[in-house]
Amino acid sequence: MTDFKRNIKFLAFAITLFLFSCLNVYAGSATLSLNGSGEVAIGKNITITLSANNIKESGDGIEGTGGKISFDTEYLELVSVQSKIKFGVEYFPQSKKYSGMALSPSNYVTSSFTDILTITFKAKKVGSTNVKISDSEMSSSNGVLSTNNPSKTITITPPPSSNANLSSLSVSNASINFNKDTTNYSVKVGSDVTSINVSATAEDSGAKISGTGSKSLNYGDNKINVVVTAPSGDKKTYTITVTREDNRSKNNNLSSIKLSTGTLSPSFSSGRTTYNVSVPFEVSSINVTATAEDNKAKVSISGGSSLKAGKVTNVTIKVTAENGSVKTYIVKVTRGKDPNAAEEKNSNNNLASLNLGQDITLNPKFNKNTTSYEVEVPYKIKNLEIEAIAEDEAFAKVDIIGADNL
Numbered sequence: 469m470t471d472f473k474r475n476i477k478f479l480a481f482a483i484t485l486f487l488f489s490c491l492n493v494y495a496g497s498a499t500l501s502l503n504g505s506g507e508v509a510i511g512k513n514i515t516i517t518l519s520a521n522n523i524k525e526s527g528d529g530i531e532g533t534g535g536k537i538s539f540d541t542e543y544l545e546l547v548s549v550q551s552k553i554k555f556g557v558e559y560f561p562q563s564k565k566y567s568g569m570a571l572s573p574s575n576y577v578t579s580s581f582t583d584i585l586t587i588t589f590k591a592k593k594v595g596s597t598n599v600k601i602s603d604s605e606m607s608s609s610n611g612v613l614s615t616n617n618p619s620k621t622i623t624i625t626p627p628p629s630s631n632a633n634l635s636s637l638s639v640s641n642a643s644i645n646f647n648k649d650t651t652n653y654s655v656k657v658g659s660d661v662t663s664i665n666v667s668a669t670a671e672d673s674g675a676k677i678s679g680t681g682s683k684s685l686n687y688g689d690n691k692i693n694v695v696v697t698a699p700s701g702d703k704k705t706y707t708i709t710v711t712r713e714d715n716r717s718k719n720n721n722l723s724s725i726k727l728s729t730g731t732l733s734p735s736f737s738s739g740r741t742t743y744n745v746s747v748p749f750e751v752s753s754i755n756v757t758a759t760a761e762d763n764k765a766k767v768s769i770s771g772g773s774s775l776k777a778g779k780v781t782n783v784t785i786k787v788t789a790e791n792g793s794v795k796t797y798i799v800k801v802t803r804g805k806d807p808n809a810a811e812e813k814n815s816n817n818n819l820a821s822l823n824l825g826q827d828i829t830l831n832p833k834f835n836k837n838t839t840s841y842e843v844e845v846p847y848k849i850k851n852l853e854i855e856a857i858a859e860d861e862a863f864a865k866v867d868i869i870g871a872d873n874l
Contacts, residue, residue, distance in 0.1 A: 495611030496525030500584075500604055502620035508591045509625050513547060516620055518585040518601060527610035529576030533557065533584055534567035535604035535617075543597035543624060544589040552583035559585075565603070576609070591624040598622070631672040632696040632704035639708060640665040651706050659713040661685060666692055666708065674699040687714035687791070719762035720789035722797060728755035732799070741797045749777055749804035756783045756799055764790040778805040816860040824854055850874050 504516035523530065533553065539546070549559040549566065555575035557568030566585060570576050587599070600619040607613060633648040641664055642655035648671065657664065666680045679694040694706040721738040730745040738761065747754060754772045771783040785797040818836040830841045836859070845852070852871040 495527050495608045495613060496523070497614045498523045498525075498530075498606050500601060500615050500618045502599060502601065502618045504620075506621055507623045507625060508589075509627050510591045510594055511627060513588055513590050514622065515586055515588045516599060516622075517552070517583055518587065518618075519581065519583045520606065520615075521581040523577075523580045523582070523606075523613075525608035525610065525613055527608035528573055529578040529608060530570075530582070530606055530613075531555070531573075531576050531609055532567070532569040532607045533605065534565065536563070536565045536602045537587060538564065538600040538602055539589065540597045543591070543593045543595060544599070544622065545592055547588040547590050548586075550586045550588075552586055553577060554582070557585060573609070589622070591622075594624050594626055596621060596623050628699035628701075629672050629674060630698045630700040630702045631670075632675060632698040632702045633671045634668050634677075634694070634696055634704075634706060635671045636667070636669040637694065637706055637708075638667050639710070642710070644708070651704070652709070653707070654709045654711065656711045656713065657685070659687070659715045661712060664692075664710055666694060668694050668696075668706070670696055672698060683710075685710060685712045687712050687716070714791060716789075716791040717762050717764050718789050718791050718793055719760075720765055720787040720793050720795035721761045722758050722767070722785065722787055723761045724759045725785065725797065725799065726757045727799075730754065730801070741795070742800070743798070744800045744802070746802045747775070747804065749806055751775065751803060754783070754801055756785065758785045758787075758797070760787055762789065772799075772801060775801060775803040777803055777809065779803065816858075818859045819866070820857045820859045822854070822856050824852055828852070845874070 498520045499522045501519050501521065502516050503519055505514060508514035520533070537549070551557040551568065553568060554577050555568055555570035557566050559566045589599070598619050598621055600617065602617050604615045604617050605612065606615050634646075635648065637646045637653075638644055639655060641657050641661050644653050644655065663682055663684050665682050668677050668680050670677055676697045677694065678697075679692060683690070683692050688711065690710045690712065692708045692710060694708070696704045696706070723738065725732060725736050725743070727745060729751055730747045732743045732745055734740065734743070736743070745754075752775055754775065756769055756772055758767050758769060760767050766788045768786045769783065771781060775781050779802070781801045781803070783799040783801060785799070787795045787797070820836070822830065822834045824830065824843060828843050828845055830843060832838060832841065850873060852874070854868050854871050856866045856868060858866050
């Protein structure tokens with residue numbers, strides 16, 4: 469809306485109020501209030517809401533409102549004024565006045581409570597100041613409503629502390645040479661220490677600390693983060709790396725592998741992890757046992773119960789040391805062929821390549837799954853030189869028929 473239209477709208481509303489007030493026509497009452505937080509840190513925004521409640525009027529509803537927003541510019545900077553009422557309100561920065569009027573009865577306000585404006589300020593100076601509404605007016609279709617001029621005290625506080633330092637940091641079962649500016653620490657504990665307690669104190673009493681208390685420890689390195697959150701929201705993280713000694717055995721070697729039938733090839737050695745064994749066709753399963761060098765290690769064996777004729781079956785032996793490290797041994801068992809079974813034959817009858825000499829090009833381009841092609845040759849060519857190679861060169865046979873006497 470242009471300034472001209474805004475001024476016309478404001479003028480119409482002002483004239484309406486003037487006429488009603490001259491005639492002493494009062495059509496009810498309403499109570500105005502400024503609501504919202506009364507405290508804000510310097511440099512931050514604060515929003516308060518102008519509301520009307522206990523609206524009592526004898527007409528068809530509220531059709532207009534207006535007034536002036538007063539505040540100390542030394543303490544507050546106006547950021548925005550937003551209309552909340554149904555028929556809309558305009559704010560005029562130079563006069564610090566606001567006004568609004570319904571253009572049709574459909575926009576009248578008929579409830580006993582309504583928000584009129586939200587007003588946002590930025591805090592500029594520490595101290596206490598007031599926001600006031602003066603010259604407040606509300607009108608209904610039957611006349612002017614009697615209203616009050618509310619005010620609200622705003623307390624502006626210094627900025628919240630950004631101090632996210634610790635004043636102390638300690639752990640049980642170990643010592644830390646603490647300095648508030650040092651954020652990384654390392655300590656070592658024995659293998660029998662399964663947990664550690666972390667304690668910390670913040671320099672600023674308003675800061676919050678997380679990450680303290682009892683912490684379970686795994687073997688090896690354990691990172692513990694202690695996070696300090698200052699009242700301003702700034703964060704600082706102190707990290708403690710607790711190394712728990714791991715004296716568990718790492719030995720995941722076997723001392724022997726034994727077979728129910730057959731012989732390992734090559735012979736067993738704890739450092740060798742792959743072996744071969746051949747058994748006759750009559751052997752359909754094999755039992756493999758293994759012993760670990762360390763009695764604290766665990767051994768698990770899988771495979772060998774169903775050997776396939778003429779095939780290789782893997783028997784897998786896993787050795788898990790006390791510290792959890794795993795070593796795998798493989799026994800490759802080859803069972804003899806079934807003497808009564810017919811020899812298996814390869815069914816691969818694909819070509820690997822198909823080429824014609826004399827610079828003749830296949831159409832389409834060769835693909836092993838395409839079986840029909842077209843070529844054009846000069847009149848003088850009577851025979852085609854065709855080179856066709858089978859994918860299964862060992863057993864497949866290729867015959868070329870019809871390439872002569874074109």
